[in-house]
Amino acid sequence: MSHDTHTEPDCGRLIHFTESLMATCLGVMAVAVFINVVLRYGFGSGVAASEELSRLLFVWLVFIGATAAYPAGEHMAFTSLVGLLQDKPALFRAMSLFIRLLVLLACALLGWGAWQQVVVGMDSHSVVLGYPAALLPLPAMLCAIAIGVMALMEIIQRKPLCLGHGAEVE
Numbered sequence: 001m002s003h004d005t006h007t008e009p010d011c012g013r014l015i016h017f018t019e020s021l022m023a024t025c026l027g028v029m030a031v032a033v034f035i036n037v038v039l040r041y042g043f044g045s046g047v048a049a050s051e052e053l054s055r056l057l058f059v060w061l062v063f064i065g066a067t068a069a070y071p072a073g074e075h076m077a078f079t080s081l082v083g084l085l086q087d088k089p090a091l092f093r094a095m096s097l098f099i100r101l102l103v104l105l106a107c108a109l110l111g112w113g114a115w116q117q118v119v120v121g122m123d124s125h126s127v128v129l130g131y132p133a134a135l136l137p138l139p140a141m142l143c144a145i146a147i148g149v150m151a152l153m154e155i156i157q158r159k160p161l162c163l164g165h166g167a168e169v170e
Helices: 009-043 048-069 089-121 138-156
Strands: none
Touching (some): 009 048, 089 138
16 A cells, blocks of 8 residues: 555554554465465365455455545545636535535445444354354444544545545546
């Protein structure tokens, strides 16, 4: 993950922590799948927990990455139309507010749906490892809360949209 100038300088530890957490998830997934492949093709048996563990870690990896990508401005963005408003400051500020309100709405919907799935999953457990099924939708809820808080802070700070994220504009 590249560090962007749009992230706060005092967030260095948090960025390092999230990157380490993502690397750990990816590393454990890779080892579990590799061992399972070797056992299946080499010895005709595998580790049943490998698939379940990999699925759980992949879900957490995706949502940790999504949360870490938001403040760095690394989410997919269609900035061509909004970029046309840069020379009209009032319209650009209004559009920035509107887009952040849409982000908050999306976070509320995702968070509410994930919370409902967490509640449903509290009473059931995974088949092989036996972890609570609530651990699968939990990262979606935490991601929605984190991104929602960041978007709300950007609204409060009246931070304009950053259009110079370095991605190709199509």
